[in-house]
Amino acid sequence: GITMYLQNRQCYLSGPIEFDSGYNWRTEPKKVFTEKFKINVFDPHADPKQQWVEEIQQARVNEDWEKLAQRAEEFVGKDLGIVDRSDFLIAYLPYRVPTAGTHHEIINAWNLKKPVMLVSEHKGNIPVWYFGFIPHKYMFGSWDALYAYLDEVNDGLHKDNKKWSMVYGLI
Numbered sequence: 001g002i003t004m005y006l007q008n009r010q011c012y013l014s015g016p017i018e019f020d021s022g023y024n025w026r027t028e029p030k031k032v033f034t035e036k037f038k039i040n041v042f043d044p045h046a047d048p049k050q051q052w053v054e055e056i057q058q059a060r061v062n063e064d065w066e067k068l069a070q071r072a073e074e075f076v077g078k079d080l081g082i083v084d085r086s087d088f089l090i091a092y093l094p095y096r097v098p099t100a101g102t103h104h105e106i107i108n109a110w111n112l113k114k115p116v117m118l119v120s121e122h123k124g125n126i127p128v129w130y131f132g133f134i135p136h137k138y139m140f141g142s143w144d145a146l147y148a149y150l151d152e153v154n155d156g157l158h159k160d161n162k163k164w165s166m167v168y169g170l171i
């Protein structure tokens with residue numbers, strides 16, 4: 001049979017949560033990742049910590065900085081720990097949606113030498129800062145462009161790229 005290099009790999013699906021629109025952009029990409037590529041996806045938006053949203057909002061209103069810090073430390077630690085254990089990270093960066101966690105996750109994953117792929121509605125919407133350290137070949141102006149790249153990775157066409165060495169079992 002054909003080797004599917006991405007099968008059973010761990011992907012962290014990063015993207016804005018706190019200031020994101022009500023529309024859940026994660027549904028379709030998660031379906032493609034899990035059904036087509038057989039990737040195990042961690043979606044922080046679907047995590048049980050979302051139960052704390054109301055409590056966090058109330059802590060802000062009450063200026064209960066201790067409670068706010070306690071909850072934030074819990075989910076920041078968990079999410080960054082899962083980034084550490086993931087094989088690669090895919091981040092969606094919708095135009096002009098403020099985010100802090102997404103940037104932290106992207107930078108941590110890159111510093112850990114993991115493949116990091118960035119997606120926006122247009123490649124030019126990706127913050128310029130990222131062009132300073134992430135090669136633009138890892139940036140995509142649509143989900144379809146990312147899927148085409150993942151098809152190539154899955155088929156073993158990027159074995160010369162050191163970022164994928166772990167996924168390809170070359171080290």
